[in-house]
Amino acid sequence: MKVLFLNGPNLNLLGQRQPEIYGTTTLADIEAATRTHAGDRAEVEFRQSNLEGELVNWIQEAAEEAAAVVLNAAGYTHTSVAIRDAITATTVPVIEIHLSNIHAREEFRHESLLASECAGQICGFGKQSYLLGLDAALSIKNT
Numbered sequence: 001m002k003v004l005f006l007n008g009p010n011l012n013l014l015g016q017r018q019p020e021i022y023g024t025t026t027l028a029d030i031e032a033a034t035r036t037h038a039g040d041r042a043e044v045e046f047r048q049s050n051l052e053g054e055l056v057n058w059i060q061e062a063a064e065e066a067a068a069v070v071l072n073a074a075g076y077t078h079t080s081v082a083i084r085d086a087i088t089a090t091t092v093p094v095i096e097i098h099l100s101n102i103h104a105r106e107e108f109r110h111e112s113l114l115a116s117e118c119a120g121q122i123c124g125f126g127k128q129s130y131l132l133g134l135d136a137a138l139s140i141k142n143t
């Protein structure tokens, strides 16, 4: 089965962006660690976009290509009705993840417009959030 990891704006800057919050690991490093963690349990595909509409398109298309989506919508988590609506519309389970604990940061980050439409939310574990996201996707599909 394929698990599609969708990454939103500014996550292409991981490694150099606010390392005190997001760590020094790049998105490519996280992708490699996620692939290793998956082993032969799942095919892993990573995509990143700074564009809201591109993320919406990918969520719409996900049902044809993946068994589950693991989504770090980054800043769009807190603002995007369009991404929320795409999650509501899709038949594929979507797992929301964040590197940082959004509930322990600025108040505007406490609200996720996406969380209620997702199978669940994982946040605060740094790059481990991606590995836990994969495990969550597998457990949803295997139970």
Ligand code: DQA
Pocket (backbone or CB within 6 Å): 009, 010, 011, 072, 073, 074, 075, 076, 077, 097, 098, 099, 100, 101, 102, 109
């Ligand atoms: C983030 C948290 C968001 O609030 C922020 O806008 C990001 C990254 C995280 O992974 O911790 O860009 O999604």
